[in-house]
Amino acid sequence: MDKKELAANILEQVGGEKNIKDVYHCATRMRFTLLDRSAADKSAIESLSGVVTVVESGGMFQVVIGNDVSDVYDELLQITSLSTSSTESATERQKENLFNRFVDLISGIFSPLLGVLAASGLLKGLNAVLVSFGWIDQTGGTYKVLNAAGDSFFYFLPIFLAFTAARKFKVNQFLAVALAGALIYPDLATAFKEGISVDFMSIPVVLAQYSSTVIPIILAVWVLSYVEGFFKKLFHESVRNLLAPFFCLVIMVPLTLLVVGPIATFASSSIAAGYLAIYTISPIVSGLIMGAMWQVLVIFGLHWGLVPVMLNNISVYGRDTLSAMTGPAVAAQAGAALGVFLKTRNKGMKALSLPAFVTGLFGITEPAVYGVTLKLKRPFLLACIAGAIGGGISSAFGASAIATATKSILTFPIFVGPGFIGYVLGYFVALVLACVLTYLFGFKEEADPAREKQRNEEISYNKNKGEVVVSPMTGEVLRLAEVDDPAFASGGMGQGIAIIPSEGKLYAPIDGKVEMAFPTKHAYGFRTVDGGEVLIHIGLDTVKLGGEGFTSYVKTGDSVTKGDLIAEFDLDSLRKKGFDCTTPIVITNALNYQEVIPESKKFLKHGETAITLVGSSDTNEKKEIS
Template sequence: MSSKDLSKQIIMLVGGESNVNSVFHCATRLRFKLKDHGKADKAALEKTPGVITVVENSGQFQVVIGNNVSQVFEQIMKETSLQDAEKNGKADDASESTGVLGKAVDIISSIFSPILGALAGAGVLKGLLALILSLKWISAASGTYLILNAASDSVFYFLPVFLAVTAARKFKANQFVSVAIAGALIYPAVIAAVGSTESLDFLGIPIVLVNYSSSVIPIILAVWVQSYIEKWFRSMIHESVRNILVPMFALLIVIPLTFLAFGPVGSLISEGLASGYTWLYNLSPLVAGAIAGAFWQVFVIFGVHWGFVPIMLSNIATLGYDTMLPILAAAVLSQAGAVFGVFLKSKNTQLKALSGSSTLAAVFGITEPTIYGVTLKLKKPFIYACISGAVGGAIIAVGGARAIAFSLPGLLALPTYFGTGFAWAAIGITVAFVLAVILVYVLGFDDPEAAVEETATQPVVKQGMTQIGKEQIASPLTGALLPLESLPDEAFASGAMGKGIVIEPSSGLLTSPVNGTVTTVFPTGHAIGITSEGGAELLIHVGVNTVKLKGKHFQKKVQEGDKVEQGQLLLEFDADAIRAAGFVTATPVIVTNSADYLDVLKNTGTEVTNGELLLTLIH
């Protein structure tokens, strides 16, 4: 199913655009805030091709798509007005109460998920640069290093600016005012003053200057307060000067408050989180590594993993490193190993295909398709992965591995672990992957039986063709079979009209391919639309540009609304006369609602006779 079709299907099944307060996406899933969860058809969504699963958590209706989630999200933005609704502040919170923890997770995920890609990419680049520098391939004094260091470090240095944008979207504050507040925190003169011994004050109040580059919590607190200040002033100031005075008062109030209160308090919280985590970690690295490696993917399932992101970033900002990220890589690679074990062990062709693609995604840090599509559904592989993650995480923690920059845990993140404990990180990740493969392959799991597929060369289709899980379409013509792409008509050849096949007719007798209803008969007789009893919407278009014949050489035998049976004559045409007139007679048989089906299987032969099996639609 194309991204466009999938986006339409998703919006319809979540209850329509009118039922959506807001939507955004992370690395693998669409995160909806719905007005009424009861209007969403969760079961139908989970069966939709292209959707891995659906998770309801923290007040969010999460549709797990996988790696192409951004394309689906872009289509939703094009096809709906939801983006404008969010910008205009109309995307209200979900109607149901989600509790303190749920609201906290929702806030953190909304703020951090949009920038994870930039953080992860810059983190990997930062790790690679450190590796290259240690190997003395370039000099720290060179212009090459200067530019590459700027490319890898800018996201982290200006992190308050990035967070200002996402926090403003979440708290419905003026984004440009929020960026101005973040800019003030890392203003060059302010950064220079941090290292100065001279004491400063604001209207007599002493200022505790802190280096806010790479900081997390101060700007989030500032933007949260900004949203309330703007709301209050908007209600008080006349609309004729509102656009000028509200930003002015917000800057005038929030920036001093941030330097005097939010900044120091936020920095203390960040330092407290980093110190608290370090204290717990130092109590027993082995236990900490085993617990994190075993339960990280459980946290991901429940969505509470977002709560650890500020801690990781705080660790890197205050300590210069983080010990949690390498441990989590073991949890991720154990899932990759488990799904690879499924790929090796399973005899189900569909499961093998899904497991193969999920293995590649998991190796690079994207585990949602693996978890929801394979390991969690099969249960035992998920448990084996948790055990393997615990073993790998314990090895990494005992070895004291560290991450010098934030990145998504996975194979690509290895350069960020370069330095202290790097060898232990590599060993732990390898053990987690290999052990998971062995456990799944040796101990096994309940391998689901593959659906029995009927070959497309089965001879003649009888009446009453609809079967459980599939619908069969008979050939309306006798002739040679050609691929859809061979048709000299872009609309059909590109598949834009739907999936199907082309018949080069050897006779001019066109019969009904199904039991159903004639929905369309073109006045010129060159094309007929039929809806089958099973719901398949078919278009049979005789030739290319034959509409120009204005009905010449065509004889209609049915009218719109007629009930027809498979094999009933619908149309007669003079193929030789049409060709003599200079027109192509290759006839596409199109399933115009292909998006409603998992797949459209075609007859694999070179010739077909009237009534022989042409297409099999898999529900």
């Protein structure tokens, strides 16, 4: 399924644009805040090709997609007005659980910054490595340029946060940025550094260092949301665009410097001091707890609540120990996925676990967690144990980070400094230990030699003894590789055939159930009684029609028998509109079979054998992995 089609189907299944208060994305998931949760079909979304899973937590409906999430998100914005509007009201916000509102707020503010946050942190770390090895001079131009590239994001962090916070608080984003700019204005920053007294209308200003800070600007934008709302209501629309921003700046800049800023600065110092007090009681215990719990928090999207603490630690102390506790937890999930890959004989699980291990090394654990470790249960728990041990080792050495970034093998440089060896040791201990524990104790597979012999004999089954998928339409047969769509032609969607239909009718290819009848009526998913999964996509890019020209006679969950009429479509109309009517018929769980044998005929009538499935079905595979 292409990204545009996936975005359209997700939009449909969450209840449409009218049901979305807000949506944004992080590294692997789109996070929806919905008006009516009951209007969203979680199981339907999870069944979409391209969706890993759906998680509901922190008041958010989170659709986990993986590395392509930003592309799907962009397609979603193209077909909606969500980037410029929101249906959320203050009354609706008040109805939400306070904790859910907090998690939604923090993740909404920090998620859009994730990519540049990680890149800037990595660059700062690399710069530190170059200096520590004496490869560049800290007083030279090369260092200054690289330092500016890596440090600019963190120095001007209040401006970035002002922009994303304004979106969450429904404030004019440029007004919020102007407020942030005033906090780090050079004259005021110089006055603070040199100890020069500043007053406003004879009221002394308590100056502070606001560059790289987190809490002051977020609190200031929150206050700004009420001030701007007041003036928008006060002034007539003919002068509103001029006078509302004018009075907001006149009031908010002094108010922030005199009241909001000092309060927020005190809160920042208190949070940092409180964290340090807990950490110093027992760094090892702190590392054990965070190493064990980090991935649990990630599953529910609650880890965002700790991101401000990490950034605040860096702002106050220059380094952050919390990041060093959580890196081994990421490595442990990757190690557990590797352990599954080394042990399992299940082709489907092997195909999932190796890529999951690789992406885990680069800091993205959703494929490992949702596709492998959590699915098998015990490997996830063993990875949490390994993560705890790795986190304890890292904390025992006093490891810390000079920036916040995705925890991966690429971001080791941000931990250069005191305790760096401990972090590296904790990371690889967690990775290797999780791999070994998973291999030894993670799951059991049938090791009966007789069963292995039987499985090998299944490969030589006569075609007629396999599970048969009949042709759902009449027309010319093509190999999937000949389909003008990379997703199908590459085999990424599964194995099968394609048909160029000669009539506009689609019939049931199997005895079983309709797993998914797409709202646009152009695609259908079926599941056979023995576990085979069949996807039929009428034409290419036909999702753009929104169902026009299609008539569907089934809905999700209906039982069908081979030959039942599923849908009709206006073949001539599709061709006149320029659509390629080639219809892929693919077995999406082909990896669960020893062979998927497409029919060799060049033309098929509906009801004739199209694909034969030989070997273990999905049901049999599930029996083998517990």
